[in-house]
Amino acid sequence: MTDSAARVAEFIEKWAAVTINERAVAQTHFNELCALLGVPAPLDSGQNSSVYRFEQPLTKSGGGAGFADVWKRDHFAWEYKTKGKYADLRGAYSQLLLYKGDLGNPPVLVACDIENYYVSIEFTGYRTRVEQFKNADLQNAATRELLRQVFLHPEQLRPVERVETITEQAAAQLGQIARLLEGRGFAPSDIAAFLMQVLFALFVEDIRLLPAELMSRSIREAIFNPSEFVPMIRALFQAMNSGGYFGLGNKIPRFNGWLFADDHVLPLNATELQYLSEVARLDWSSVEPAIFGTLFERSLDPNKRAQLGAHYTSRADILLIVEPVLMQPYRRQWAQVQAGVAALHAQWQSASGAARQRLRSVAEGMIFDFMETLAKVRVLDPACGSGNFLYVALHQLKDLEQEVWRYASGLELTQPELGITPAQFYGIEKNPFAAELAQVVVWIGYLQWLKQNGWLEGPTTEPVLQMLHTIECRDAILTMDSSGQPQEPPWPAVDVIIGNPPFLGSKRLRSELGNTYFEALQRLYGDTIPASMDLVTYWFERARKNVAEQHARRVGLLATNSLRQQRNRLVLDRIKQSGDIFMAWSDRPWVLDGAALRVCMVGFDNGEECARTLDGKPVATINSDLTAGQSIVPIARLAQNSGVAFMGNIKVGPFNISAEEAALMLAAVNASGRSNSDVVRPLMSGDDITGRPKGEWIIDFGPDCSEEDAALYEAPFAFVKTHVRPEREQNNRASYRRLWWLHGEPRPALWEALAGKKRCIVTVLVAKYRLFTWLPTHVSPAARLIIFAREDDYFLGVLHARPHELWSLRMGAHHGGERPTYNISSCFDTFPFPWPPGSEPSEDTDVLVKAIADAARELVQLRDAWLNPPGMGAAELKQRTLTNLYNQRPDWLSAAHHKLDVAVFAAYGWEADISDAEILTRLLALNRERAESA
Numbered sequence: 001m002t003d004s005a006a007r008v009a010e011f012i013e014k015w016a017a018v019t020i021n022e023r024a025v026a027q028t029h030f031n032e033l034c035a036l037l038g039v040p041a042p043l044d045s046g047q048n049s050s051v052y053r054f055e056q057p058l059t060k061s062g063g064g065a066g067f068a069d070v071w072k073r074d075h076f077a078w079e080y081k082t083k084g085k086y087a088d089l090r091g092a093y094s095q096l097l098l099y100k101g102d103l104g105n106p107p108v109l110v111a112c113d114i115e116n117y118y119v120s121i122e123f124t125g126y127r128t129r130v131e132q133f134k135n136a137d138l139q140n141a142a143t144r145e146l147l148r149q150v151f152l153h154p155e156q157l158r159p160v161e162r163v164e165t166i167t168e169q170a171a172a173q174l175g176q177i178a179r180l181l182e183g184r185g186f187a188p189s190d191i192a193a194f195l196m197q198v199l200f201a202l203f204v205e206d207i208r209l210l211p212a213e214l215m216s217r218s219i220r221e222a223i224f225n226p227s228e229f230v231p232m233i234r235a236l237f238q239a240m241n242s243g244g245y246f247g248l249g250n251k252i253p254r255f256n257g258w259l260f261a262d263d264h265v266l267p268l269n270a271t272e273l274q275y276l277s278e279v280a281r282l283d284w285s286s287v288e289p290a291i292f293g294t295l296f297e298r299s300l301d302p303n304k305r306a307q308l309g310a311h312y313t314s315r316a317d318i319l320l321i322v323e324p325v326l327m328q329p330y331r332r333q334w335a336q337v338q339a340g341v342a343a344l345h346a347q348w349q350s351a352s353g354a355a356r357q358r359l360r361s362v363a364e365g366m367i368f369d370f371m372e373t374l375a376k377v378r379v380l381d382p383a384c385g386s387g388n389f390l391y392v393a394l395h396q397l398k399d400l401e402q403e404v405w406r407y408a409s410g411l412e413l414t415q416p417e418l419g420i421t422p423a424q425f426y427g428i429e430k431n432p433f434a435a436e437l438a439q440v441v442v443w444i445g446y447l448q449w450l451k452q453n454g455w456l457e458g459p460t461t462e463p464v465l466q467m468l469h470t471i472e473c474r475d476a477i478l479t480m481d482s483s484g485q486p487q488e489p490p491w492p493a494v495d496v497i498i499g500n501p502p503f504l505g506s507k508r509l510r511s512e513l514g515n516t517y518f519e520a521l522q523r524l525y526g527d528t529i530p531a532s533m534d535l536v537t538y539w540f541e542r543a544r545k546n547v548a549e550q551h552a553r554r555v556g557l558l559a560t561n562s563l564r565q566q567r568n569r570l571v572l573d574r575i576k577q578s579g580d581i582f583m584a585w586s587d588r589p590w591v592l593d594g595a596a597l598r599v600c601m602v603g604f605d606n607g608e609e610c611a612r613t614l615d616g617k618p619v620a621t622i623n624s625d626l627t628a629g630q631s632i633v634p635i636a637r638l639a640q641n642s643g644v645a646f647m648g649n650i651k652v653g654p655f656n657i658s659a660e661e662a663a664l665m666l667a668a669v670n671a672s673g674r675s676n677s678d679v680v681r682p683l684m685s686g687d688d689i690t691g692r693p694k695g696e697w698i699i700d701f702g703p704d705c706s707e708e709d710a711a712l713y714e715a716p717f718a719f720v721k722t723h724v725r726p727e728r729e730q731n732n733r734a735s736y737r738r739l740w741w742l743h744g745e746p747r748p749a750l751w752e753a754l755a756g757k758k759r760c761i762v763t764v765l766v767a768k769y770r771l772f773t774w775l776p777t778h779v780s781p782a783a784r785l786i787i788f789a790r791e792d793d794y795f796l797g798v799l800h801a802r803p804h805e806l807w808s809l810r811m812g813a814h815h816g817g818e819r820p821t822y823n824i825s826s827c828f829d830t831f832p833f834p835w836p837p838g839s840e841p842s843e844d845t846d847v848l849v850k851a852i853a854d855a856a857r858e859l860v861q862l863r864d865a866w867l868n869p870p871g872m873g874a875a876e877l878k879q880r881t882l883t884n885l886y887n888q889r890p891d892w893l894s895a896a897h898h899k900l901d902v903a904v905f906a907a908y909g910w911e912a913d914i915s916d917a918e919i920l921t922r923l924l925a926l927n928r929e930r931a932e933s934a
Helices: 003-016 022-037 092-097 135-139 141-152 163-183 188-206 215-222 226-242 270-280 291-298 315-348 354-377 388-410 433-452 506-513 515-525 536-548 570-578 659-667 687-689 707-711 714-723 732-740 747-755 791-801 802-813 822-826 849-865 882-888 891-908 915-931
Strands: 052-060 063-070 076-080 108-112 116-121 129-134 379-381 425-429 469-474 498-499 554-560 580-591 597-604 610-613 615-621 645-647 679-686 696-698 759-764 772-778 785-788
Touching: 003 022, 003 135, 022 076, 022 141, 052 226, 063 092, 076 092, 092 108, 092 116, 092 433, 116 141, 116 802, 116 822, 129 135, 163 188, 163 270, 163 291, 188 215, 188 270, 188 433, 215 226, 215 270, 226 270, 226 822, 226 891, 291 315, 291 388, 291 433, 315 388, 315 498, 315 554, 315 580, 315 597, 354 388, 379 388, 388 425, 388 433, 425 433, 433 469, 498 536, 506 515, 536 570, 536 597, 570 580, 570 597, 570 679, 610 714, 615 791, 645 747, 645 822, 659 679, 659 696, 659 714, 679 687, 687 759, 687 882, 696 714, 707 714, 759 791, 772 849, 791 802, 791 849, 791 891, 802 822, 802 891, 802 915, 849 882, 849 891
Parallel strands: 076 108, 379 425, 379 498, 425 469, 498 554, 580 610
Antiparallel strands: 052 063, 063 076, 108 116, 116 129, 554 597, 580 597, 610 615, 645 785, 679 696, 759 772, 759 785
């Protein structure tokens, strides 16, 4: 026997004979264990008692001050118990849970009774790993190494698998079972209802509200005899519904008459049961409720299953709203309570008798009052989906509640009961499945919190679940009265409204919602929400109204960042009029139904909140366009700018042709003598401007060509008749059906404005950089282009200079982070040029205009030379794009832009070194001056 083996054997033999209580021998056992493992003990030379010690003082969540038997900061907390007092040491571990927060939440909790060890490795965001062993197992080198890592390097024990991963795996596997059941003809609604019962049963099994392995074992046993599955699981669900026994000695608590009221069990076959047994092996106690609802809705809803594996909204995303909107006032209030109690504590320490008790009673009253405040908080998500916002709100409030409890315990004051329950959380959801899933998510989150924080040990209060009548399945913005007239559905009176209402652009409202619903919305809300506004604005207006009518105090909602655009901003203007915005994120990445998009977040109230933050930074005020500083609202559209900027054509149909087809048509001779070049045009899209021209062609008969005239262009007309007409005849819009040979939106005003011009200015609607360039007028511009009916270099120069760039970035929306949108109404129609368009001098007579025109010509010439250098091969030319040029932004390009900027500044009468902020200030003043003088 080696020295090491002999020392282990001696340790095992010695401590097997010890039976006295833990207080007498705990420190001796711990010191000898440290010596056996070759790790420092708390009192060894060189150890710092502030980070590693016996008897670490703490505040117990369940009451009173106490001590952790052994504690090492950021490593472990260790609780000793008398040998044999606990059958499996879970009770001792549960005590550790009650005060782990007061110990800095160490990643490892150890319960030990001298002979047995219960080691729980609990890194935040990862599944909990539990190791149980005895002294005898120390003969195993792997067991000794595990303990060494606990003492020295706990980070190396961090599990590989995150709780998000577990939740993703569970959702994917349930989705596979759902697909199999659908293939056998079962209705998706029945599948979803059944699998929700299954997943909840697996969850409560893993948090030990069901006897261990009860659900899992039933599934495994049924694999070999699937006919037993239905009666076995039905009996279990009936027991969970009413309480009682399942099999020999398995006492089942009564859950309720809601989730398990329907005991209809689907008859799974052997294959499906095998999949389900794999699901059952997962650690369901570690699922992440913040994403649970979303992923399970995707797995069980056939219409959303394709989104499995796509991005989802995380807890961190949701906290960006929940923390400032819901929690901030209560955290401030709690800080005030603590300050008051601390002052009383200082007094009662030097007092005695009745005076001391009176001071303590006042302090207890302050704490009890605050806990009662938390227990009365009401939170509403009026578009709650599967409940992830409600869960995160519940979790944050429970954490604060426990903090209050622990504080009272530390001062040895009477501890108030925990009062926050799922019944404080309200939801409105139109989808029946999502509404029921939201209840499951909230309850799982609540029970998981109780379990993880040590409040779920001992007898269980029954029923474990209660029907959450606070989560309603109905429409949040429209209902009909008995006479068929549209009405606003009532929202419950609450303290805080949070959520992410549905994102649907105004152009899709009628097609997605249907004519009847859309028209009812307009009859009801048309005075406050025009038809041009996005669907999400209806939730903002309802929430604003609830605040104004004192049915809510604070609101935090999401919208796509188009909420900042002029057409949607009316709802934010109204919020500013009846209250104020105290928190906003103007442009953040988000995920909706698996798709990445950009959103803004807005927190508002009746104006009571004094602190304001924009994009995470303190500001003095937040404007209705979600900017700080000088407001650009209201801003006027200038009549002088009209008739210059236009959007490109919307074709509505397959008018595109290949280069080969275009060549044949252009070579063909028409009996009418007309040339097909009149209607066969190069097609220019956004990619042709920011990238390399693709050489695409399109048939374009212009804005008002009659069918008879169009037929004179024989081959183009025949192509459109064959390929476009069948599709257009199915279109819902009568004008599209009737004028099938014309583009859907052929822009007659654009054609008129371009008449007689050989070139025009163009920019791309959505692009990384705000670039302007020339476009020949004989081409057909696609819908994603903005065309300016000017052919003079001066006008291109002003558009491409710093003042207009800053203005367009400020006034437009942003898509995809760095991709600004150029909106004609907000970016161009409001922009005050040095002279109103059409009234500027010619460059032949004015040196200021000529300087701008010269600088613009030089910029274009330099760019064109870089884009198309002589002798360059095709592969290299492919990389020569305007986007790549501005990505690199060489010195010569910066110098050319600086020269242009200075020339434009001079035309405004500004100094050459004017700041960006001052440019916007002066443009705003000029906009108002022009509007007032019109």
